[in-house]
Structures are given as structure tokens and as C-alpha cells.
Amino acid sequence: MGRSPCCEKQHTNKGAWTKEEDQRLINYIKTNGEGCWRSLPKAAGLLRCGKSCRLRWINYLRPDLKRGNFTEQEDDLIINLHNLLGNKWSLIAARLPGRTDNEIKNYWNTHIKRKLYNRGVDPQTHRPLNDSTVSATIATAVPPQAQITTSHNNVIVKDVSIVSNNNKNNYANTKINGTKLVCEDSNSNSSCSGVSSDQEAYQHQQLNLDLSIGLPSSRPQINTDSLKLQQPQDGDGQQETKVTPSHGVCLCYSLGFLRNQVCCCNKDIGNTVTTAVTDNSMYRFYRPLNI
DNA sequence: AATTTATTCAACCGCGTTGGA
DNA sequence: TTCCAACGCGGTTGAATAAAT
Numbered sequence: 001m002g003r004s005p006c007c008e009k010q011h012t013n014k015g016a017w018t019k020e021e022d023q024r025l026i027n028y029i030k031t032n033g034e035g036c037w038r039s040l041p042k043a044a045g046l047l048r049c050g051k052s053c054r055l056r057w058i059n060y061l062r063p064d065l066k067r068g069n070f071t072e073q074e075d076d077l078i079i080n081l082h083n084l085l086g087n088k089w090s091l092i093a094a095r096l097p098g099r100t101d102n103e104i105k106n107y108w109n110t111h112i113k114r115k116l117y118n119r120g121v122d123p124q125t126h127r128p129l130n131d132s133t134v135s136a137t138i139a140t141a142v143p144p145q146a147q148i149t150t151s152h153n154n155v156i157v158k159d160v161s162i163v164s165n166n167n168k169n170n171y172a173n174t175k176i177n178g179t180k181l182v183c184e185d186s187n188s189n190s191s192c193s194g195v196s197s198d199q200e201a202y203q204h205q206q207l208n209l210d211l212s213i214g215l216p217s218s219r220p221q222i223n224t225d226s227l228k229l230q231q232p233q234d235g236d237g238q239q240e241t242k243v244t245p246s247h248g249v250c251l252c253y254s255l256g257f258l259r260n261q262v263c264c265c266n267k268d269i270g271n272t273v274t275t276a277v278t279d280n281s282m283y284r285f286y287r288p289l290n291i
Numbered sequence: 292a293a294t295t296t297a298t299t300c301a302a303c304c305g306c307g308t309t310g311g312a
Numbered sequence: 313t314t315c316c317a318a319c320g321c322g323g324t325t326g327a328a329t330a331a332a333t
Contacts (some may be wrong), residue, residue, distance in 0.1 A: 016301075016327080038318060054319080055302065090321060105322075106300050 013047045017056055021046055025053055026061055059102045066098025070107055078104060078112060083126040 013021070028044035034057065037050035046053060070078075074096060081092045089101035089108075096104065108123075116123040120130075 014303075036318090049303090050318085051304090051320095052302075058320095059301070087322065101321075102301075110299060 012041075012049050012052070014052075017048075017060075021048065022056070022061060025057060029057060029061075055102075059100045062100075064098060065100065070099075070111075074099070075112060075115070078108065079116070079126075082108065082112075082123075 024044050024046055028040065028046075032043070037054040040046075040050055040053050041048045044053070048056075077096060078092060081095055085091050087105075089105045093099050093101040093104050113123045116126075117129075120128055122129050
């Protein structure tokens with residue numbers, strides 16, 4: 001059994017694309033537009049698998065691609081977005097015009113990982129390499145796809161917006177900093193509420209959480225020059241690297257049912273995770289950026 | 292100059308998701 | 313509701329190139 005192959009393998013080319021193949025693909029897409037990748041190779045006269053054509057176009061031939069080295073600003077943005085999203089390369093790429101998910105993924109693996117290691121930061125967790133203090137209690141209480149990080153005394157649960165079940169009865173039932181959040185289907189006139197409870201275990205039902213991430217509309221862009229790198233020397237000769245952002249950065253996790261919400265917060269919130277309920281049953285979580 | 296090792300990145304592969312029949 | 317083709321994503325591979333010996 002198993003999945004059938006995406007195309008006939010016997011009569012397809014593999015490996016590097018030739019200039020002629022590139023030109024055929026460009027010409028075809030210019031005339032007919034993107035899409036219907038399965039039938040494209042035959043229509044374009046290419047002995048390639050549809051997937052291969054799609055990848056070649058998206059990662060290399062698209063006219064809006066930016067070529068050349070990544071800038072420092074792009075580096076910082078990638079690091080920040082990865083901190084938020086994890087290895088969601090397509091989501092990260094969506095915030096970097098002209099860059100592809102594949103390009104960013106490669107760049108991450110070859111450059112940024114090393115850069116972060118040199119800073120003493122674990123590229124997966126974005127925490128200091130010698131910091132292993134994650135609350136075991138909370139760690140067992142969040143869905144497997146969520147990411148947990150700590151910032152000072154706060155536990156930050158990220159990436160809880162993976163599952164979406166539109167128009168069904170949905171329950172988001174999770175616990176952050178001892179506050180259990182319940183979000184129910186807006187179609188049934190219910191709303192989100194925060195219920196303090198340190199005792200209740202997480203019960204992961206079906207999440208219906210929209211994640212929107214954006215810099216606050218009324219704030220200036222992050223000045224990366226203001227991120228101060230400190231390397232205090234402790235008694236054992238071990239070094240601990242801390243990066244102290246001079247501003248908190250607003251990261252809005254919108255849990256609810258309205259899409260395309262734009263962050264509207266404009267308050268400095270220091271180093272704590274705070275929550276607020278908006279009038280459209282949205283929860284927003286703010287945290288300072290911690291590189 | 293030749294060989295080995297490391298690095299980069301385009302391309303592939305497999306799997307999860309989506310949407311139409 | 314179920315099935316399945318197509319799409320899209322993330323992890324991995326391997327050829328090409330650069331750097332080191």
C-alpha cells in the first residue's frame with residue numbers, strides 16, 4: 001500500500017535545472033499563471049515532476065525574489081520570528097518580502113544557528129545554553145506542539161494556534177501562569193474568560209486559536225542596536241550571556257475567531273506576560289522580546 | 292598542485308492538510 | 313461522511329564550491 005507517487009518517475013528529469021528548462025517554465029507561467037502544478041510539466045513541455053516545477057519557480061525563478069546576502073535587519077527579524085514561531089519557515093518567509101522559506105531555512109541552519117551559539121543562546125529555545133529551568137508542571141500541561149520558554153518568573157506558552165476547526169464547537173482550554181483560559185465558539189454567543197486555577201490540569205480538546213503577530217502599530221521599529229549584550233563572569237569562570245532589550249516588544253497572540261486582527265496595543269509592559277480581553281472575545285498576550 | 296574536509300544551498304522526499312467529488 | 317488527488321511544508325540529501333592541509 002502507501003501513497004501513490006506524485007508523478008511518473010520513469011520519464012522525469014531530476015537534479016539541477018538547465019537554462020532551457022528554466023526558460024520553458026518561466027514562459028509557461030508568464031502565459032498561464034501559477035497553479036495546477038501536476039499538469040504543468042506536460043503542458044509546458046518539461047520532463048519534470050509538478051512538485052519540482054513548483055519548487056523551482058517558488059525558490060528560484062519567481063521575479064519578486066530578492067537575491068544577495070541577508071542584512072542585519074533581516075537576521076534580527078528571522079531570529080525574532082523564529083523565537084515566536086519555531087521552525088515555521090513559511091510563516092517566517094511571509095514576513096520577509098523576497099525571501100523564500102527554503103532560503104531562510106538554509107540560512108538559519110548555516111549562519112544564524114552558529115551566530116546564536118556564539119552568543120551563548122540555544123537556537124531552538126532561544127534561551128541561554130546553560131539554562132534548563134523549565135517548569136515541569138507546566139511543561140506537562142501544554143499541547144505537544146506548543147513551545148515553552150521562560151522569562152524571569154514567567155512561563156511563556158507559544159505556538160498554541162496550530163489546530164483550527166472552523167465552525168465547529170471549539171474549546172481552547174489551556175493554562176498560562178496559573179490562569180486557565182477558555183475560549184468557546186463565538187457563533188453560540190459564548191466568550192473567552194480567564195479563570196484562575198493552579199490545580200487544574202491542562203485538558204487539550206480542540207483549539208481554535210488564531211495567531212496574529214505583529215509589531216505594534218504605534219510603536220517605532222525595534223532598534224536592534226539597543227540590544228545590549230552582557231557577558232558577566234561568575235565565580236566558576238562560567239560565562240552567561242544575557243541580552244537585554246531596551247524596550248519590550250509587543251507580541252500579540254490573538255486567541256479567538258476573528259482573522260487579520262491588527263495589534264492595537266501601545267503600552268510598555270515591562271518583563272511580564274500580561275493578558276487582556278478585548279471586546280471581540282480576543283485574548284492578547286504581551287511579552288517582552290527575549291533574544 | 293593535489294587531496295581532503297567543510298560549507299552552502301538547490302532539490303528531493305515524505306507526510307499532513309485541504310478541498311472537491 | 314468518506315475518499316483521494318493535489319498542494320504545501322519541513323526535514324534531509326548530495327552535488328558544487330571553498331578552504332585547509
